[in-house]
């Protein structure tokens with residue numbers, strides 16, 4: 001691999017304390033290795049430290065302690081402008097008095113790239129982002145989506161080893177956001193650039209990332225591919241933060257490291273289990289809405305019985321809200337026939353898909 005294409009980023013034991021008097025750790029001993037060319041997303045609630053991590057990699061913040069290396073070289077010693085890193089902001093941060101072409105070429109000009117090469121590279125970046133017809137416009141004459149594409153073109157034209165994204169799609173409408181997710185991902189793959197992306201939108205994180213890092217209070221709760229985060233969450237926090245979740249308190253007999261026998265609703269099920277359930281005193285069963293089965297049954301009673309309190313038709317699926325005493329549960333049924341849609345007020349018997357359920361420490 002060439003120097004240009006490498007880009008393994010390693011964050012080790014990063015700590016950031018903004019205000020020594022309060023001792024609040026915005027980032028609390030975070031370690032993360034991001035492979036060259038990998039797309040990693042930091043996901044978590046407001047204030048969990050995502051932006052601080054990103055800004056530390058960019059060089060806009062200095063960590064209180066810890067190390068940061070790129071391909072083994074210490075990044076902390078380099079000023080922000082000397083780091084082979086570029087950042088795309090939520091607010092686009094374009095220069096309003098410059099044309100699109102000038103905005104995109106700005107970094108190359110500052111780096112002293114000669115005018116012929118500069119023109120070629122800018123033209124290429126504009127073409128990649130479908131911006132050629134807008135080259136001579138001012139940012140104010142573009143839509144939000146077009147402005148964000150200018151910001152992307154400006155970030156990629158300097159051929160950074162790492163691209164940082166700070167909630168870049170938050171200001172766009174839903175349809176455009178979905179389209180831009182794919183565009184950013186395609187561009188990142190094509191360039192082979194390492195990407196660190198910050199969002200609090202879990203769908204965005206799932207759709208774009210090789211790996212999702214779920215953060216809470218400055219620490220990593222779990223890091224893994226989207227399927228693992230969704231299907232095999234390590235904690236109740238992760239399960240509840242990523243996707244929608246029903247939790248049931250259950251008794252269990254551990255079968256082995258990765259499965260357990262549980263009793264629920266008067267039946268026994270064998271379910272996959274987190275390895276830490278072996279030592280845990282209390283466990284909880286996660287059942288995603290699409291793994292909760294409903295059987296209409298006017299005579300249903302006992303713990304498996306519930307009442308449909310809402311049935312919402314979403315086109316490709318129906319989303320049910322169920323009530324069982326005080327508890328509110330969610331069930332999703334994909335693409336049901338018209339006659340299969342269960343009306344509000346109906347009694348149902350619940351069943352679960354055991355292999356799609358997941359036992360975790362409470």
Ligand SMILES: Nc1ncnc2c1ncn2[C@@H]1O[C@H](COP(=O)(O)OP(=O)(O)OP(=O)(O)O)[C@@H](O)[C@H]1O
Pocket residue numbers: 018019025026044045046047048049050051052053200
């Ligand atoms: N410049 C600053 N000075 C003091 N405290 C700060 C500063 N920036 C962030 N913090 C605090 O550090 C913690 C982490 O903030 P950070 O912005 O990294 O979180 P975040 O996960 O990106 O949140 P959001 O999703 O709301 O942007 C918060 O408690 C925040 O109040």
